[in-house]
Amino acid sequence: MDIQVQRLADHRWHATLDEAESWPCAIGRGGITDAKREGDGATPIGCWPLRRVLYxxxxxxxxxxxxxxAPLSPEDGWCDDPGHVAYNRQVRLPFPAGHEVLWRDDGIYDIIVILGHNDDPPVPGAGSAIFLHVARPDYGPTAGCVALALDDLLSVLRMVGPGDRLCVRADGAPQP
Known part of the structure; x- marks a missing residue:
């Protein structure tokens, strides 16, 4: 089963699961791209396996x-330093290289679905920390992730399992 992320006729972004249900979503401030680079703020086009959930x-x-x-703890982070061997991997804080803190005050990482973007093996500079997570109340843009309202994300999680993917579409055609 794929979660399709696409711009619909209303010109807003939506996540659709098997065309049965649709939820508004947020994407990266840099739009979408098929040439993802670290720090560009864009959401990568393609299909990414749903690896695991942190909460x-x-x-x-x-x-x-x-x-x-698995539950998160205040010591959880994610390496976003392309020059470090742990690039695009979960790390424990304190961490000596560039990283994101996963234990955030703003609630957007209350649930994180780790996506299989640039992880097998990670290519330095090809983008890190691409997640499906909780959207801000105004669906403001992300740093490259896809974000759903908390209740919508909880609904999606009940319907997906191992082998399912999140697919970011550049047009109306389903990703292979």
């Missing part, structure tokens, strides 16, 4: 999903 246990109970799942 804030102090803010919500474990989401219902068939995907592998």
């Amino acid at each position: 804030r246990p102090d803010r919500l109970s474990q989401p219902d999903t068939q995907l592998p799942i």
Whole structure:
């Protein structure tokens, strides 16, 4: 099963699951790209496996999903330094190289679905920390991720499992 991310006739971005349900979503401030580069703020075009879920246990109970799942802790981060051997990998804080903090105050990382973008193996500079996560209330742009409202993300998680993908589409055609 694929989650299709596309711009619909209303000119807004939506995530659609098997064309049965559709939810508004946010994408990167740099739009979409088929040439993702670290720091460009763009959401990469293509299909990315749903690897696993991380969640804030102090803010919500474990989401219902068939995907592998683990709680976050304040020491969790994600390396975004293309020159480091841990590039595009989860790391423990403190961490000596460039990284994102996953334990955030703003709630957008209360649930993170790790996507299989640039991870097998990571190519330095080809983009890191591309997630499906919680949207801001105004659906403001992300740094390159796809974001859904919390309740919508919880609904999606109940329907997906291992082998499912998130597909970012440049046009109306489904990604292979």
